[in-house]
Amino acid sequence: MSKELIKAIAFDNTIRIAAVDATEVVREAQRAHDTWQASTAALGRTLAAGLLFGSDIKDDARLAIKIAGDGPAGKIVVMADGSGEVKGYVDQPHISLPENDQNKIDVKGAVGTNGMVTVTKDLGLKEPFSGQSPIVSGEIAEDLTYYLTVSEQTPSAMGLGVLVNPDESVENAGGWMIQVIPDASEETIEQVETAVANVPAITTMLSEGKTATEIIFELLGEENVKILDERSVAFKCDCSKAHFARGLATLPVEDLDTIIEEDGEAETVCHFCNQAYHYSKEELEAIREEANHK
Ligand SMILES: [Zn+2]
Structure with a gap:
């Protein structure tokens, strides 16, 4: 073909x-x-x-x-x-x-x-x-x-x-x-x-x-x-869970704390391909830890 x-x-x-x-x-x-x-x-x-x-x-x-x-x-x-x-x-x-x-x-x-x-x-x-x-x-x-x-x-x-x-x-x-x-x-x-x-x-x-x-x-x-x-x-989209995690890690630590305490989870959706990525409380805490060290 x-x-x-x-x-x-x-x-x-x-x-x-x-x-x-x-x-x-x-x-x-x-x-x-x-x-x-x-x-x-x-x-x-x-x-x-x-x-x-x-x-x-x-x-x-x-x-x-x-x-x-x-x-x-x-x-x-x-x-x-x-x-x-x-x-x-x-x-x-x-x-x-x-x-x-x-x-x-x-x-x-x-x-x-x-x-x-x-x-x-x-x-x-x-x-x-x-x-x-x-x-x-x-x-x-x-x-x-x-x-x-x-x-x-x-x-x-x-x-x-x-x-x-x-x-x-x-x-x-x-x-x-x-x-x-x-x-x-x-x-x-x-x-x-x-x-x-x-x-x-x-x-x-x-x-x-x-x-x-x-x-x-x-x-x-x-x-x-x-x-x-x-x-x-x-x-084809080149997005990934890790890509959006890096985005979350750029949020102010106080905002991440609020998400962890009030929602206990988070979801991001890629504009380009509509793929949703879910982050558990543990994953968000790891992201918060990373953000804290920036
Ligand atoms: Zn995508």
Whole structure:
């Protein structure tokens, strides 16, 4: 089976393209966060975008996409690395909205049309890179295309989609991203614009059984494309009980005493994967001991 995230170049290296089948990733996110239709689509599109952005960075580099709009879903945060691993959450997982006038999930209604897109990239350099642009549509693909064009000066096109079943399970999800290198010819740009205007929705192509590679061929033509890299993708969080214990140990000792005396236990829940970690009284006392020595 071909891998889910494919990166390629086309038209004499003047066009970069990546495509991802994020179906399993978004299924896992939907189950972890128990998201409803509009929240699933908003988070799922951003997860697919995180993987596409991640195709451009080294395996151990990391990036974060934050979409903070004024809609009922609240903010969406996705973190991805260059190896195909991604995690993320949406503030309000239980947003379900009537379909929009194109019979699609109303992502704009969930995200809102006012707010900011922030992208941070930690490429292992001295300082992480961070850029911002305003939300322009709330549909996410347009917002991130606008971000790439104005903040990173890379003219881009992007398609993102999530198909949600009536029982809230994810049928399929994915995306594609095209970036134009400055020396692309007018002819190439016109050809790409025509392709982008005519390509079926990503969820339609995935429903037809197309792989990420076939989606790239569908967009730009197999004869014009050279595949550079393929990666597997996964919804994966790097949190652990020990990680959150270190967080608890940074609390003031008096606060830890109050928790130990009044509750006798504690629970922390990871934002990114919704995993809960339970700490017994004995474990909290050990954490308090550690905090006391700081
Ligand atoms: Zn986690």
